[in-house]
Amino acid sequence: MLMHQLHSYLNAYASNPVTDEDFEIIKSHFTNKTLRKRQYFLEEGEICKHFAYIIKGAMRKYHVDDQGKEHVVDLYIENWWAGDLESFVMLKPSIYYVDACEDCELMLITNESKIKLCSQLPSFNQFLLKLDERNHIATQRRITSTISSSAKVRYDDFASCYPEFLQRFPQHIIASYLGITKETLSRVRSQVS
Amino acid sequence: MLMHQLHSYLNAYASNPVTDEDFEIIKSHFTNKTLRKRQYFLEEGEICKHFAYIIKGAMRKYHVDDQGKEHVVDLYIENWWAGDLESFVMLKPSIYYVDACEDCELMLITNESKIKLCSQLPSFNQFLLKLDERNHIATQRRITSTISSSAKVRYDDFASCYPEFLQRFPQHIIASYLGITKETLSRVRSQVS
């Protein structure tokens, strides 16, 4: 079982370690799922019933505009969470697709379970707050970079911040994440830094 | 006292109303502050010791790049929170400025108080989670819009999503928030929708 990965992960965010008993409770609220490369986890119009903790693999979230163009909004690898929060908490049909960029092993949780765990285990609540904090900070940096910098600088920032991602996602997906075309990314990469 | 505004605001986010006793505890952790238009709440290099709940007024957070250009990262009005979370929780010098775009009345809280309230009052913890959720969702939409759409569409989205902001912030600040120049915004506005 790869469950222990979630346990270490939770501990990394908690101020005090999560006890084995608490972890048993947490574990009981998750289910396992595997996805093959290119399979959908979520499709536009669906309600996001689960959030996915990624044990292994890589995923992306993207939006398809009126002209049918894909825009990658998020990239995820091991120890990240995939899903559409807006749909998950508001029970609204999602405007996003989430799919697997590699074969994936996931652990899924429903919103009811999340709420139950929050009220039952203060450490879980605390964990979620820390997670949101971290997420908020990363997003803030991303927005700053997006509105302030040229394509080249954005790519360099991304590459130095998430070097692994360069190995794991194809360039056209990274380009889309950065809000530029694959051609522009290709050209930007061939410039010296 | 305008404290009751915070109380209603908290209630709007809680699943059960915040009792008067709980609110007394919460209130005791806040201090009041006023800012005149154009005064700083936070300057680059400082540690963000307080987060500000805005009772009245309007503020912005911005970043100054190597070439001395300002890039507005966030806009805030009544019932929003202003500050730099990264600096606040990590005690790192901030890379942002936060200043008042109108005369402001604020209620300030430190990170220690926030942590204390979280552990003492589950309802406060819950409140923060909801707030982060809402913030996360809004930010997700903003990123989607920024990487997917032209200047005109971004402005129209912004205008329909935050019509008040058009009245309260000058155009060059909105332009910067949208990641475009004031000249481009001026031109985009003169096109018919």
Added chain:
DNA sequence: TTAGACTGTTGACATTTGTCAACATTTTAT
């Protein structure tokens, strides 16, 4: 009240980035 800052618009031109097409390699599915 007055000079200076702040705000907003417009024109001419430069730069960045996108679009479309062609092509080569690699990976994937049958």
Added chain:
DNA sequence: ATAAAATGTTGACAAATGTCAACAGTCTAA
């Protein structure tokens, strides 16, 4: 094994946006 799909690069050109300068109206502080 083979065809199709996915990935990545390049060129020619188009479109979007930025830059800089000039200008005018409004607000603000001494």
